[in-house]
Amino acid sequence: MTTIDTARLVAMFAAIAADISADRDRLCALDGVIGDADHGIAMELGFAAARDAVAGLDPAAADPTTIFNTAAKSFLNAVGASSGPLYATAFMRAGAAVKGKAELEDADVVALFRAMAKGIQDRGKAEAGEKTMIDAWLPAAQAMGDAAGAGTDLAGALAAAADAARAGAEATKDMIAGKGRSSRLGERALGHMDPGAASAVTVIEAMRRSLAG
Amino acid sequence: MTTIDTARLVAMFAAIAADISADRDRLCALDGVIGDADHGIAMELGFAAARDAVAGLDPAAADPTTIFNTAAKSFLNAVGASSGPLYATAFMRAGAAVKGKAELEDADVVALFRAMAKGIQDRGKAEAGEKTMIDAWLPAAQAMGDAAGAGTDLAGALAAAADAARAGAEATKDMIAGKGRSSRLGERALGHMDPGAASAVTVIEAMRRSLAG
Amino acid sequence: MQTKKLINDGAKAVDEMLLGVLAAHPRHVRALEGSPRSIVARHAPRPGKVGLVVGGGSGHEPTFLGFVGKGLADACAVGNVFASPPPDPIIECAKAVNGGAGVLFTYGNYAGDVMNFDMAAEMLAMDDIEVRTVLTTDDIASAPADQRHKRRGVAGNFFVFKATGAACDRMLSFDECERIARKANDHTFTMGVALAPCSLPQTRRPNFELGEDEMEMGMGIHGEPGVTRGPLKSADAVADEIIDRIFGEMVPSRGDRVAVLVNSLGSTPLMELYILNSRVAQRLADAGIQTHATWVGNYCTSLEMAGASITLHRLDGELQDMLDHPCDCAMFRAG
Amino acid sequence: MQTKKLINDGAKAVDEMLLGVLAAHPRHVRALEGSPRSIVARHAPRPGKVGLVVGGGSGHEPTFLGFVGKGLADACAVGNVFASPPPDPIIECAKAVNGGAGVLFTYGNYAGDVMNFDMAAEMLAMDDIEVRTVLTTDDIASAPADQRHKRRGVAGNFFVFKATGAACDRMLSFDECERIARKANDHTFTMGVALAPCSLPQTRRPNFELGEDEMEMGMGIHGEPGVTRGPLKSADAVADEIIDRIFGEMVPSRGDRVAVLVNSLGSTPLMELYILNSRVAQRLADAGIQTHATWVGNYCTSLEMAGASITLHRLDGELQDMLDHPCDCAMFRAG
């Protein structure tokens, strides 16, 4: 078992930023169908800001909590929108969950996912099934905890999380929205994937690649 | 030689209105290239108003002058624009040229064309070659006078006028505009027929059919 | 193919716009030093006056920042295009306009705005600045009447801001200002229709698709889908459909008084708006409703979207008083 | 396929628009009985005051009729879309606002308008109403500087009307009003750029074609072609090109004062206009020119055309005084 140091976390933010940027136009198009067409822009802006901010930290002085808090603040200020407070809260909770650690062990990564999902939920008050990013983040965190509890290694648990996120995002197509812009659409939202759930898959997949050994 | 009574003149305005209406979109398109795309609308409006106004006159009481003056007024008030004063003046001069006549003889028709061309020129101050409707009306009036002077019958003289108008309109393609909206275009107006000259051909052709016994 | 825009760089559009606003309206607004997305009225703060902070995404100009000035909003927190501002500029706005009598946040009811403004309010509470929030929820197309709290805030913002700004300008108490803001919102009913999409400066792609002869009733001001899509109707039919729905909620009686806003979503020109207004005026007259004032033009836009919205603001003596109160803002004057 | 418009019938669009205008602005304007295309200010006529009549084709709203009101134009003769009004409504306007001190006609320099207004003036002369005419010729793209009299009047109308209206409102003599109108026009320089066409309500077809990434510099306000067509440029490049051309004519010196108008041709939104203005303001500052006032928005449109124009109005003490003179019109207020 290798541990994850701050450099790996910095690299993780760079990886997320790159993948989200590549995904930008698809996310805007998804948001265009049931929202205001800017989700890809918000996510790209947010993760670019987070990437730059954490890359600018003194690696010697920064611990994981600092990394996550820095990401939270920079993401929030670059974005606003819905994604800003949601991801900012996710990262602040992630920072709190790994408080005091110099490097992250497997169990910390599990805690991190759980904290992020919880943070998004606390901030946005969305329940599962309301067609939001929560429908990717909750099952991902759940699957990760289950896999880890069943003795699966980190790579396996992360893969389970990514799979669960994908399935969760897919499932948003059959949901009527209870939160966010599309909540005014009623049945017209049916058949369309929630953009926030779609981007959550991209984020979680990038985290998987970065954190799995 | 038959004479032209007021009923024939009323019918002539109906004929012009019908042909101009059928021509509306082409005239708008021509005006769109070097002007403001509304020439077909103005002409359609104007001749529809003239047609209705002269049709509303008491045929027993109306003489040709009344017909033309009524057409002038109704055309002008329906249209404004450039075409309004130009055609209104043309008709007022036509009315003056046939003053006192109960019916028109061949020579009156020749005078009518000359008066209309002169009216347009007096109102708009355009010279031949400035890429305006004058470049159809002047040669038409000239050809008509020449033909009549050479002893051609009315039908022949009207045909000569229509041919000259067509040639004149065609020639506007090679002109740089000196009057009207397209006069700010310089060389960019080259290659495009003047919409007012184009509509003059339609008007003159409808007059030819109506007046050539 | 990208849509055409007179911009330099999509990512810089909002900040460059703000430079242009500050250059054009130096007598009305300033940006806070160190917080360029906080636009504050020249005259603010005023001791003892409730501060009014509005805000939201960019792209709706003159909403929101155009309503900053004397007699209306004291400050505006400016977000990215169609995106709520983050808490920081909101916090700075609130601090800058705090006159010690409390700060009112009034903005459209969108998840993103609510989260960011609430975060700001929480942080301000730690600094002992009391903040209260009144959400605008005038878009009757966005939720049933019994779920008014779920509705979006759209062009009717204008009347809510106007009434609230007047209340604050008259130095009414925090309670009174809040009450008037809520009442103004309760008295405001809007519905819109879209004919063609807009495009974001960063993507320059149409943000939704509409068939060549289609329109969308109930379209939101960010291109969010509305309630129904159907063939393009005449101006009278559109006005009738909107007025019928508004009357269904407002339940007017003969002798009622209203103010009217016929608003362009961006590229629909004044000619079409006034044609709509001619029908609106006729419907109001037919119903025996008195029109106290009418505004027609670009008040709450969605960049260059084609379409319009109609808002009725039902007046009582108090709201009429607030509406008639003079204001002098960067992009709006009245009274 | 037809373009989409919120209208009922293209042939009735102008008259229905006027009904909507009258309904919205009853305190500012009225239509003359029997002459519905003559829109007259509520306060007019005023004995001893020079009457100011403006007018032109519809489709440029708020130009021309929106500038009718106290302190600006006394009346507006309204034509069909992009078509001069005929003499009759012009004559009725002149009669209605004649205060015995003469009537000034001020309008854009187009063949159609000139013929119709001149016919009206001739007929008014028979009624012993003295009329003088000042044509606006601010479009620097439409003819070389030595043929200023051939130029079109475009958005800079705004400043010429404003100065002239102020002069008339101050009860200056006919000579003085005319002199100030001519001076205001001489001090006004505009150039525009178009990104996409508009369409007439009667045809609902684009009135010109532009390539997907093209723009037209010097576009007229009726879709008449401009001076050059080329690839779409950045806002800064467009502003620079226009400002360079205006500076070439205006020949400013450090310390000069100007007023600025950044105008949308219809569908170009405020965000883009303010981005343009940010560059304009920078260019003026760099040249040591003081900006006395700036207006940004829809002032002289071409229905829903996409594009913008920039106008500089060079001030001296007198013109600044006229500009600052208050006015209160149907669609415009200042001072």
Ligand SMILES: Nc1ncnc2c1ncn2[C@@H]1O[C@H](COP(=O)(O)OP(=O)(O)O)[C@@H](O)[C@H]1O
């Ligand atoms: N209350 C909420 N809880 C969780 N997620 C939410 C909530 N509201 C919105 N979202 C998510 O945010 C996404 C939209 O984000 P974005 O487009 O960036 O913001 P905005 O809606 O402000 O334009 C939605 O697809 C949804 O997944």
Ligand SMILES: Nc1ncnc2c1ncn2[C@@H]1O[C@H](COP(=O)(O)OP(=O)(O)O)[C@@H](O)[C@H]1O
């Ligand atoms: N001074 C003039 N003399 C003669 N014809 C003119 C003059 N000015 C314009 N025209 C004619 O008017 C035509 C345009 O008419 P129309 O489109 O109805 O008016 P507008 O230019 O006002 O839109 C031009 O094609 C030209 O033939």
Ligand SMILES: [Mg+2]
């Ligand atoms: Mg969005």
Ligand SMILES: [Mg+2]
């Ligand atoms: Mg024309």
Ligand SMILES: [Mg+2]
């Ligand atoms: Mg958004």
Ligand SMILES: [Mg+2]
């Ligand atoms: Mg025209």
